[in-house]
Amino acid sequence: MTFRTLETASEHDGADMVEIFIDDNPVRARRGQNLAALMLTGTAGTFRASPVDGSARAPFCMMGSCFECLVEIDGLSNCQACLTPVRPGMRVRRQL
Structure with missing residues (x-):
């Protein structure tokens, strides 16, 4: 299943974009966006x-429960x- 964000015109201008790293891969995201x-x-x-x-796990509730x-x-x-907002330069690793 693939998800996508719903953006307004003001969010799409890229003014508040930051770079983070997920498993050492650079990813652009909006500052404060929900990490999950x-x-x-x-x-x-x-x-x-x-x-x-060892089974694969992913978010279920999206509210910390x-x-x-x-x-x-x-x-x-x-x-x-x-529960984590995106901030510039954060380094995220999946726990596999």
Whole structure:
């Protein structure tokens, strides 16, 4: 499944765009955009592997209840991507 963002004309002008890195790949995003939503619009379908059986996991609730969106952010593991706003230069790694 592929997701896309709904943008207004003012959001599309690129004035508040920043660069972050997801698995060492540069990604342009809007400052303050929800990290999990950004990752769902890209190629990062799997956010982490289950510690129980290794199965692929991805966001489910998008409000911080399910903990399926855990990623490493700036070297800190087990961060909830759904509760994290994008900021310039952040480095995100999927926990696979």
